[in-house]
Structures are given as structure tokens and as C-alpha cells.
Amino acid sequence: MSTSTIYGSRLAHQAPANRPPAPRRAAKLPTVVLLLGAAYCLLPILWVITAASKTNGQLFSSFTLAPGTALVDNVVDLSEYQGGVYWQxxxxxxxxxxxxxxxxxxxxxxxxxxxxxxxxxxxxxxxxVLLAGVLVPTVVLAIPQYLLLAKFQLTDTYWSVLLPSILSPYGIYLARIYAAAAIPDSLIEAARTDGAGEVRIVTSIATPAMVPGLVTVFLFQFVAIWNNFLLPFIMLTSDRKFPVTVGLYTLLNQGNTTPVLYTLVITGALLSILPLVVLFLTLQRYWRVDLLSGAVKG
Structure with missing residues (x-):
């Protein structure tokens, strides 16, 4: 037998000894924790889906997660309630x-x-100062904002909800961090050397480079405003100007005396989630593109 054959057979017998040990069971613990966290987050959504498909009688008598057959009827009843105020x-x-x-x-x-x-x-x-604004709870600012807008007679108008939503300290913080990392100073200096003005630099260089960060800011602010309850609850008195959060809250209060409205509230909550899901699924590709470009640069 040749020397190479003997040497090869020795390597074949030694190879299993050099393999890394099998992962311990403790390595599965993070996966289990993540699965439990996902179940904890998805369970309320599952309950809303099943509850929205039940009649008012089934809602209080059937098993919690057992689906019903009245989803279409509930959507129709919700659409017809007070002349379609829900869609308003x-x-x-x-x-x-x-x-x-x-x-x-x-x-x-x-x-x-x-x-x-x-x-x-x-x-x-x-x-x-802007960073300190991130630490201030929005509930602390609600009353001062109401008093300020009331002085300008802007309460119970669309502006009373829009104006306080424009300035986001957390959004500015994210944009500042992203701009510092995504836009090299040398690129800006090169553009200035070529004669580009500041507006041209912002529109042609800074904005395309900051798109993933701006999409993140947009999503965070969109979800925050969509789910906002306290500010419009304080600012608005006309139900035709209510957002869906305040509108469903008024329906829920009426449900104390009219239990049939409970199914409408749950159905309305389910429908109000769908635009957020569609928005995230549509815009997540910008994050994916940014991760891929970062991997290529690295």
C-alpha cells in the first residue's frame, strides 16, 4: 500500500474527531423565546379575526378562537351604520x-x-433639545397643544391634528444619524467643487442616499398618527372629523347600552389594521435594498 493511501486513510479516520461538537440544547432557547414572543403578539390579532366573524350571540357564547360565519354581514352592518360614518x-x-x-x-x-x-x-x-424632546411623553404635551391651538381657534379642525404631527423629534434624530452615515462629506465637497448648489446637492445626492432612512421615518410616523388616540380625542368634538381610533371608542362606549355594537367595534378594528399591513408589505423592499447595498459596499 502506498504512503499516500495510508495517509489518506488516517485523515478519513481523524476527520470526525475534528468536527465541531453538536449544538447544545441551550442554543435552542432563543428560538423558543422568539416563538413565544411571536405567539404573544399574534394571538390578539387571531382573536380579532375570529371575533369579527361572529354574530353578537356567538361572540359571548362560543369558544374564543372558534371562527364564525358572519364576517360579511358584520362588514355590511358596519358600512351602513349612521350612513357609513366608519368609512369617513x-x-x-x-x-x-x-x-x-x-x-x-x-x-x-x-x-x-x-x-x-x-x-x-x-x-x-x-x-x-430635540433629543430631549424624544424623552417627553406625548401625553404631557397634549394639554399645552390644545391650549395653544384653542388660542388660534384651530380646535375641532383638521389642522388641530395635523400641525402637532409634523414635528417629530425621534424622526429628526433618525434622519440625522442616517444622514451622517449614508452621505460622505467627500461626496458633498466634490459636488460643491463641481459647482452644484446646496439645493441641487440635497435633491440629487442627499435625498436618494437617505431614501431607506426616510422610509423608516415615514412608517414610524404614519403608524404613530394612525394609532394616535389622545390628541384627536382632546382636539375634536365633531364625530365627522374623528379618526378611526376615536370613532371606535365612541362606539365602544355606546356598546355599554347597545351590546350589538360590540361586533361592529371588533370588525372596525380588524379593517383598520389592513392598511398598515399593506403599507409595511409595500415599503419593506426599501429596507431590503438598503441591506443588500450595505453588504455590497462591505
Missing amino acids: WILNTALYAGVGAVLSTVVSGLTGYTLAKYRFPGRSAVFN
């Missing part, structure tokens, strides 16, 4: 969240880019 609430919410999130993204992007790429006196102080 959905349109109001889309207006508040859509316009507010777009304006907030523009303001956050410009402010974050300015704080990241320009040097001016008081820049650190401005950023620290």
Missing part, C-alpha cells in the same frame, strides 16, 4: 396619517441632514 373615520385617519407623515418626513429629513452636514453655532444645543 377611515378617510380622516388616512388624511391625518398620510399628510402628517409626509410633512413630518420632509421636515425630519431636512433638519436631520442640516444637523449632520452643516457646522453652525448652537448646532449641538439644538440637537440636544
Whole structure:
């Protein structure tokens, strides 16, 4: 037998000894924890889906997660309630969240880019004040905002919900961090050397580079405004201007005396989730593209 054959047979017998040990059972613990967390988050959604498919009698008599057969009827009843006021609430919410999130993204992007790429006196102080604004709960600002807008006679108007939603300290913070990391200073200096103005730099260089970060700011602000309850509850008195959160709350209060409205509230809650799901599924590709580009650069 040749030397190479003997050497090869020895390597074949030694190879299993060099393999890494099998992962321990403890390594499965994070997976189990994540699965439990996912179940905890998805269980309420599952309950809403099943409860929205039941009649009012089935809602209180059948098994909690047992599906019903009245989903279409519940949607029809909800659409016909008070002349379709629910869909007016959905349109109001889309207006508040859509316009507010777009304006907030523009303001956050410009402010974050300015704080990241320009040097001016008081820049650190401005950023620290905005950072402190992230720590202030929105409930603390609700009453001062109401008093301020009441002084200008803007309460019970669409502006009373839109204006406070435009400025987002957390959005500015995210935009500033993203602009500092995504836009090299050398690229801006090269554009200035070629004669590009500041507006051209912002529109042609900064904005395309910040798209994934701006999409993140838009999504966060859109969801925050869509789910906002306290601000419109304080500012608005006309039910035709209510967002869906306040509108469903009024229905829930009426359900104490009219139990049949409970199924309408649950059905309305289910339908109000769908636009958020569609929005996330539509815009998540921007995060995927950003991760891939980062991997290529790395």
C-alpha cells in the first residue's frame, strides 16, 4: 500500500474527531423565546379575526378562537351604520396619517441632514433639545397643544391634528444619524467643487442616499398618527372629523347600552389594521435594498 493511501486513510479516520461538537440544547432557547414572543403578539390579532366573524350571540357564547360565519354581514352592518360614518373615520385617519407623515418626513429629513452636514453655532444645543424632546411623553404635551391651538381657534379642525404631527423629534434624530452615515462629506465637497448648489446637492445626492432612512421615518410616523388616540380625542368634538381610533371608542362606549355594537367595534378594528399591513408589505423592499447595498459596499 502506498504512503499516500495510508495517509489518506488516517485523515478519513481523524476527520470526525475534528468536527465541531453538536449544538447544545441551550442554543435552542432563543428560538423558543422568539416563538413565544411571536405567539404573544399574534394571538390578539387571531382573536380579532375570529371575533369579527361572529354574530353578537356567538361572540359571548362560543369558544374564543372558534371562527364564525358572519364576517360579511358584520362588514355590511358596519358600512351602513349612521350612513357609513366608519368609512369617513377611515378617510380622516388616512388624511391625518398620510399628510402628517409626509410633512413630518420632509421636515425630519431636512433638519436631520442640516444637523449632520452643516457646522453652525448652537448646532449641538439644538440637537440636544430635540433629543430631549424624544424623552417627553406625548401625553404631557397634549394639554399645552390644545391650549395653544384653542388660542388660534384651530380646535375641532383638521389642522388641530395635523400641525402637532409634523414635528417629530425621534424622526429628526433618525434622519440625522442616517444622514451622517449614508452621505460622505467627500461626496458633498466634490459636488460643491463641481459647482452644484446646496439645493441641487440635497435633491440629487442627499435625498436618494437617505431614501431607506426616510422610509423608516415615514412608517414610524404614519403608524404613530394612525394609532394616535389622545390628541384627536382632546382636539375634536365633531364625530365627522374623528379618526378611526376615536370613532371606535365612541362606539365602544355606546356598546355599554347597545351590546350589538360590540361586533361592529371588533370588525372596525380588524379593517383598520389592513392598511398598515399593506403599507409595511409595500415599503419593506426599501429596507431590503438598503441591506443588500450595505453588504455590497462591505
